Amino acid sequence: MSDSACKLSIGSHVVRNNAFLAPMAGITDRPMRKLAERFGAGMVVSEMIASNALAVGNQDMARKLGKPGTLPHMVQLAGCEAEWMIRGAKMAQDAGADIIDINFGCPAKRVTNGFSGSALMRVPDHAMTLIEAVVRATPLPVTVKMRLGWDDESLNAPEMARRAVDAGVKMITVHGRTRQQFYKGSARWELVRAVVEAVNVPVVVNGDIIDLATAREALEKSGAAGVMLGRGAQGRPWAVAQIGAGLSGQAGPTIPQGAELAALVVEHYEDMLIEYGIAVGLRAARKHLGWYTEAAGIVLGKPARNAFLNNEEPADVLRQIQSIFANEQRAAA
Numbered sequence: 001m002s003d004s005a006c007k008l009s010i011g012s013h014v015v016r017n018n019a020f021l022a023p024m025a026g027i028t029d030r031p032m033r034k035l036a037e038r039f040g041a042g043m044v045v046s047e048m049i050a051s052n053a054l055a056v057g058n059q060d061m062a063r064k065l066g067k068p069g070t071l072p073h074m075v076q077l078a079g080c081e082a083e084w085m086i087r088g089a090k091m092a093q094d095a096g097a098d099i100i101d102i103n104f105g106c107p108a109k110r111v112t113n114g115f116s117g118s119a120l121m122r123v124p125d126h127a128m129t130l131i132e133a134v135v136r137a138t139p140l141p142v143t144v145k146m147r148l149g150w151d152d153e154s155l156n157a158p159e160m161a162r163r164a165v166d167a168g169v170k171m172i173t174v175h176g177r178t179r180q181q182f183y184k185g186s187a188r189w190e191l192v193r194a195v196v197e198a199v200n201v202p203v204v205v206n207g208d209i210i211d212l213a214t215a216r217e218a219l220e221k222s223g224a225a226g227v228m229l230g231r232g233a234q235g236r237p238w239a240v241a242q243i244g245a246g247l248s249g250q251a252g253p254t255i256p257q258g259a260e261l262a263a264l265v266v267e268h269y270e271d272m273l274i275e276y277g278i279a280v281g282l283r284a285a286r287k288h289l290g291w292y293t294e295a296a297g298i299v300l301g302k303p304a305r306n307a308f309l310n311n312e313e314p315a316d317v318l319r320q321i322q323s324i325f326a327n328e329q330r331a332a333a
Contacts, residue, residue: 007042007248008202008225010099011141011170013072015226017042017244019215020173022206022230023076023101023145025108026284031271032237034068035264039253040241042226043074048103050116051079051088063275065095072098076145078106080115080126082133089138100134104146104160107179118179121150121160128163135168143171145206148191151180155191158198165199172199173228176207176218183231192222204228211239212246219247235291237268257296262325265292266318273314282312289321298324 008015021028021036023045028036033044047064054061054077067073075097079085089100104127106117113119120127135142144164149155161172174195176187187207196203205224209215210232218227227247229240238253245252256264268288273281286309293300293308300308308324311317 008171008204010043010072010074010143010202013098013141015042016040016071017241017248018226019240019244019247020204020226020228021045021233021240022228023048023103024230025106027234027287029064029272029275029284030066030068031268031275032288034271035237035268036233036240037069037071039238040245041071042240042244043071044068044240045101046073046075048076048078048106048111048117049088049092051077052081052084054091055084055087062091062095065092065097066275067096074099074101074143076101076103077134078103078111078116079130080120082129085130086133086137089134089140093138093140097140099141099143100138101143101145101173102131102134104144105173105175107147107182112179118147118150121147121154121156121179124156124160124163127160128167131164131167131169141170142168143173144169145173145175147175148178148188151178157192158194161195161203162198165201169201171202171204173204173206174222174224176205176222187218189218189221192224196223196225202226206230208232209243212243215243215247235288235293235295237264259326261292261296262322265289265321265325268292269314269317269321278314282314282317286310289317293324296325300324 019042021041021044025048036044049061049064075092077088104120111117148157174192176189192205202225204226205218205222206228209227209229215227233239242252269285272285308320
């Protein structure tokens with residue numbers, strides 16, 4: 001795909017550029033997605049939502065349905081039973097979802113042990129019953145995120161994708177690893193090409209994409225229509241927008257530094273306290289504060305880092321953010 005490639009579409013939704021923020025449990029909550037969207041990400045996806053928990057009224061799962069901004073609202077559901085997936089899809093639709101994504105890719109044992117996520121790559125017939133049930137249950141476009149297969153002996157993503165599209169799926173995202181690889185080794189973008197060749201809907205490539213150079217390489221090797229950025233966006237909510245703009249031949253957002261970066265981190269931190277409440281928000285924000293320091297090249301000694309990340313007084317944390325980021329305590333070049 002060239003840098004001047006057309007924007008892709010998901011059903012009737014035209015995506016503003018070809019770079020997506022990946023769904024990451026406990027990370028791409030509403031505050032994170034709001035920032036990525038504001039910087040200019042083409043699309044942002046909710047955290048993975050367990051359909052059975054959502055259907056029985058779990059408030060944490062209901063919170064994950066929150067819409068971050070004005071982009072089409074893409075909600076990812078996980079599950080292994082059609083009844084729960086149907087109820088989850090209808091609840092997501094009622095909460096304002098514009099697109100339903102089905103998770104066939106999560107490698108976590110707590111998910112695959114429940115026969116959800118990438119475990120569904122091992123049972124294609126059952127996986128298709130879930131897709132068919134969701135497609136019937138909602139008029140919204142349905143998409144699927146998957147891996148290359150369970151292991152190297154069953155690289156069945158092309159066949160799974162073909163069957164999913166036959167069942168009504170409008171887009172496929174493929175992480176270029178098997179489930180058994182977890183996040184080890186390198187993403188094999190070239191193996192995603194077989195998926196692209198198997199279907200007539202957009203395919204998005206995921207895995208090890210961190211900047212414009214890796215995005216271009218992933219697109220060249222896979223032939224995909226777009227890229228999805230996961231871990232590469234941690235501490236860098238502008239990164240997806242930079243890639244999307246670059247692929248469109250446009251200038252991306254400026255990387256915030258100094259006082260501007262401090263203000264961004266303050267906003268993210270305060271938004272998390274609002275989203276979760278102070279007690280939970282303090283803990284949930286720690287990883288983001290750590291990623292921001294690492295992404296900015298800021299060096300803190302162990303005592304200072306511990307004092308920053310483990311501080312349970314929001315006012316103190318806000319003062320520390322200003323001191324650390326506005327003063328740019330960076331590593332020497």
